[in-house]
Amino acid sequence: MQWIFVICLIVTGLSCGANAAEKQVISALVLRVDTPKTKPISRLDLPPDDLGFAGGALATEDNQTTGRFMGQEFVTQNIASPPDEAVAALEMAIADGVQYIVVLADAPMVLKLADAAGNKALVLNALAPDDALRNDECRANLLHIAPSRAMLTDALAQFLIWKKWRNWFLVEGSHPEDKALADAYRRAARKFGAKIVEERVFEDTGGARRTDSGHVQVQKQVPVFTQRAPDYDVMIAADEADIFAVYLPFHTWEARPVAGSAGLRPVTWHPAQEAWGATQFQRRFEKLNGRYMRPEDYQVWLALRVLSEAATRTRSDRHDVLEKYLLGDDFEIAAFKGEKLTFRPWNGQLRQPILLVGARVLVSVSPQEGFLHQVSQLDTLGIDQPESGCRLEGR
Numbered sequence: 529m530q531w532i533f534v535i536c537l538i539v540t541g542l543s544c545g546a547n548a549a550e551k552q553v554i555s556a557l558v559l560r561v562d563t564p565k566t567k568p569i570s571r572l573d574l575p576p577d578d579l580g581f582a583g584g585a586l587a588t589e590d591n592q593t594t595g596r597f598m599g600q601e602f603v604t605q606n607i608a609s610p611p612d613e614a615v616a617a618l619e620m621a622i623a624d625g626v627q628y629i630v631v632l633a634d635a636p637m638v639l640k641l642a643d644a645a646g647n648k649a650l651v652l653n654a655l656a657p658d659d660a661l662r663n664d665e666c667r668a669n670l671l672h673i674a675p676s677r678a679m680l681t682d683a684l685a686q687f688l689i690w691k692k693w694r695n696w697f698l699v700e701g702s703h704p705e706d707k708a709l710a711d712a713y714r715r716a717a718r719k720f721g722a723k724i725v726e727e728r729v730f731e732d733t734g735g736a737r738r739t740d741s742g743h744v745q746v747q748k749q750v751p752v753f754t755q756r757a758p759d760y761d762v763m764i765a766a767d768e769a770d771i772f773a774v775y776l777p778f779h780t781w782e783a784r785p786v787a788g789s790a791g792l793r794p795v796t797w798h799p800a801q802e803a804w805g806a807t808q809f810q811r812r813f814e815k816l817n818g819r820y821m822r823p824e825d826y827q828v829w830l831a832l833r834v835l836s837e838a839a840t841r842t843r844s845d846r847h848d849v850l851e852k853y854l855l856g857d858d859f860e861i862a863a864f865k866g867e868k869l870t871f872r873p874w875n876g877q878l879r880q881p882i883l884l885v886g887a888r889v890l891v892s893v894s895p896q897e898g899f900l901h902q903v904s905q906l907d908t909l910g911i912d913q914p915e916s917g918c919r920l921e922g923r
Contacts, residue, residue, distance in 0.1 A: 551599055551600065551601055552599065552600045552601070552839070552843075552844075552845040553600075553601045553603060553845065554591075554595075554600060554601070554602050554603070554627075554628070554835065554836070554839050554845045555603045555604075555605070555624075555625055555626045555627065555628070556602070556603070556604050556605070556626065556627075556628040556629070556630060556832060556835060557604075557605045557606075557607060557617075557618070557621040557626045557628070557629050557630065558580060558581060558584045558604060558605070558606050558607070558630045558632070558828055558832075559607050559609060559614065559617060559618060559621075559629055559630065559631050559632070559633070559641070560579070560580050560581070560606075560607070560608045560609070560632040560633070561609055561610070561611055561614045561631070561632065561633035561634075561637050562608055562609065562610060562611075563611055563633075563634060563637075566769075566770075568770050569770060569771075569774050569775075570774060573770075575822075576819060576822075578817065579632075579822065579824050579825065580632045580654065580655075580824045580825060580827075580828045581606045581608075581828070582813070582816070582817040582819070582821075582825050583813070583821065583824070583825030583826055583827070583828035583829035583830075583832075584604050584606060584630070584828045584829065584832055585604075585816060585817065586812060586813050586816055586817075586825075586829055587604075587828065587829040587830075587831075587832035587833050587836070588602055588603075588604045588832060589816070590833060590836070591832060591833065591835075591836035594836060594840055595836070595840075598840055598843075600839055600840065600845070602832075602835075602836060602839075604832065605621065605626070607621075611637060614633065614637060614640075614641060615640060615641065615644045618641050618644055618645060618649075619644060622645065622648050622649050626649065627648070627649050627650060627845070627846070627847040628649060628650050628652070628835055628847060628850075629641065629645060629649050629650070629651045629652070630652045630654050630673075630828055630831045630832065631651055631652065631653055631654060631655070631656075632654050632655040632824060632828065633655060633656065634655075634656055635656040635658035635660065635661055635665075638651070638653050638655075638656045638661060638670070639661070639665060639667070642667040642669055642670040643667070645669055646669065647669065647848075649669065649847060650669055650671065650847040650850065650851050651667075651669055651670045651671070652670075652671050652672075652673050652831040652834070652835075653670060653671070653672045653673060653674055654673045654674055654824070654827040654828050654830075654831050655674050655824060655827065656674060657674055657675065657676055657677045657680065658676070658677065658708065659676050659677055659678050659708075659712065659911060661676075662676050662875040662876070662877050662910075662911065662916070662918060663875065663911065663916060663917035663918055664917040664918075666875050666876065666917075666918035666919075666920055667920075668920050669847075669851075670876060671834075671851070671854065671871065671876040671877075671878070672875075672876055672877045672878060673827050673830050673831040673834065673878050674796070674827050675796060675877075675878075675880060675882060675909075675910070676877060676910050676911070677708060677709055677712040678712050678715065678716070678909075678910040678911050679877075679880075679882060679909040679910035680712070680794040680795075680882060681709070681712040681713045681715070681716040681794070682716050682719065682720070682894070682908065682909045682910060683794045683881075683882035683884065683894035683895070683909050684716070684764075684787055684788065684792070684793075684794045684882075684884060684894070685713070685716035685717065685719070685720045685722060686720060686894045686895060686896040686899050686908070686909075687792075687884055687891075687892050687894055687896055688722065688761075688762060688787065689720045689721065689722060689896075690896045690897075690898070692761075693761035693762045693785075694721065694722045694723055694761060695722070695723050695725050695758075695759065695760045695761045695762075696713075696717060696722055696723065696724045696725065696760060696761070696762055696763075696764050697724075697725060697726045697728075697754075697757050697758075697760040697762070697763045697764065697784070698710060698713060698714070698724050698726070698727045698728075698763075698764045698766065699727075699728050699729075699730055699754070699763060699764070699765050699766070699767075699772075699773075699776070700727070700728075700729055700730070700765075700766040700767070701729070701730055701732060701766060701767045701768070701769050701771050701772065701773075702729055702730065702731045702732045702771075703732065703768070703769040703771070705768040705769060706766050706767055706768055706769055706771075707766075708768075709766040709767075709768050709788075709789070710727075710766035712766075713764055713766055713788070725757070725758040725759070725760050726757045726758055726760065728753070728754075728757075730753065730767070730771065730772045732769065732771045732772075746775040746779060747779060750772075750775050750776060750779035750780070751779055751780065751781045752781075754776075754779075754780045754781045754782070755781035755782075756781075757781070757782070760782075760784060761784070761785075762784060762785050762786070762787055763776060763780055763784055763785070763786045763787070763791075764787055764788045765786060765787070765788040765789040765790050765791070766788055766789060767788070767789035767790070768789065770789075773786075773788065773789035773790035774789075774790045775790075776790050776791070777790055777791050791886070792884055792885070792886060792891060793884070793885055793886075794882045794883070794884055794894070795823050795882070795883050795884075795885055796823045796826055796827060796880065796882065796883065797821060797822070797823045797825070797826035797827075797883065798823075798883055798885040798890060799820035799821060800885065800888055800889050800890050801864070801883060801885075801890055802890075803864075803866065803890070803893075804864050804865060804866045805864055806864040809864050813825070813829075830861075830863055830869075830878070833861060833863070834854065834861055834878070835850065837859070837861050838850040838853045838854050838859065841853060841858070841859075854871050855871050855873040855876065856873070859871065863880065865880060865881045865883075865893070866881060866893065867881065867906075870904070870906075872907070872913070874913050874916050874918055875911075875916055875918040876918075877910065879904060879906035879907065879909075880906065881893050881894065881895065881906065882894045882909060894909060895908045895909055
């Protein structure tokens with residue numbers, strides 16, 4: 529048996545002694561909180577029933593491959609919960625011994641769940657982009673796999689500056705999340721030297737958005753709405769509520785590109801991503817789930833892979849041990865984006881490149897060349913440590 533032990537040390541840098549000991553079980557819950565929403569404008573954007581869970585299935589399969597060799601077992605539960613039952617679902621899982629909760633929910637629910645978990649579990653935010661979660665509303669037991677709005681808007685802004693498209697026409701929706709996104713674009717414009725030459729609000733008046741006459745109304749309304757603007761290089765749409773942005777391309781009064789919530793979009797993942805070994809990854813997901821991978825699937829996959837990497841390296845199943853390792857200098861993980869991902873220790877945000885995509889192709893990846901940082905080029909995306917409002921001890 530001694531030669532097996534030596535091989536393990538050489539191959540993994542870790543001892544295989546745990547194989548002879550009792551197997552460690554790392555149990556995680558993927559908790560998707562299904563808040564009622566209006567249907568998307570395009571039927572192509574209708575969310576599948578297994579949204580997020582499909583990414584978790586692939587991650588668990590990946591984790592088990594390593595776990596079997598290292599004497600660890602990775603178990604994942606999936607729960608789709610209405611908002612009023614989410615906290616009870618989390619508390620029941622923790623009572624059953626689950627220490628890791630991957631959450632797909634809006635910001636208020638993420639905070640509610642993190643507070644309910646307390647020091648009993650580590651919560652990983654796989655959906656909510658709100659910058660407040662990484663600043664004044666940060667929590668000691670909360671890590672962020674999903675990028676913040678500031679990261680997404682900075683990623684797009686860098687590309688537009690590289691293209692020398694510095695004059696922006698900003699159109700924001702009338703919902704609170706649209707306002708938050710528009711504010712993030714305003715901040716990105718100030719940060720990188722763009723100029724917002726015009727701002728307008730597209731009011732959501734309700735009504736059917738997918739009727740037979742919908743495209744006819746849009747063809748008449750959108751050009752009128754966008755006319756008489758000062759000269760601009762690109763129109764930026766801030767429409768998280770998915771009310772109007774997809775109608776902007778080809779309907780603007782001036783012949784200008786559209787970016788943001790339509791046209792050129794900043795995302796964590798896209799079915800067209802094939803660089804850095806992603807083709808095989810995409811095919812494995814499609815074979816397992818019978819559909820393309822969406823950003824929510826990727827973020828859940830990444831959350832569970834992060835846990836697996838930490839558990840493997842620390843040889844522990846304790847959430848406090850894993851969190852300390854994740855926020856330390858030794859952690860890094862590959863994620864088919866061209867460079868290793870790490871956590872920002874001051875607010876628990878996962879550093880990562882952002883894909884800039886059109887409808888069918890990958891256009892670019894940010895950070896863009898020439899945007900430098902003293903610690904990591906990835907820290908040119910989002911709110912940096914000197915600006916951070918997170919004041920947790922040790923961060």
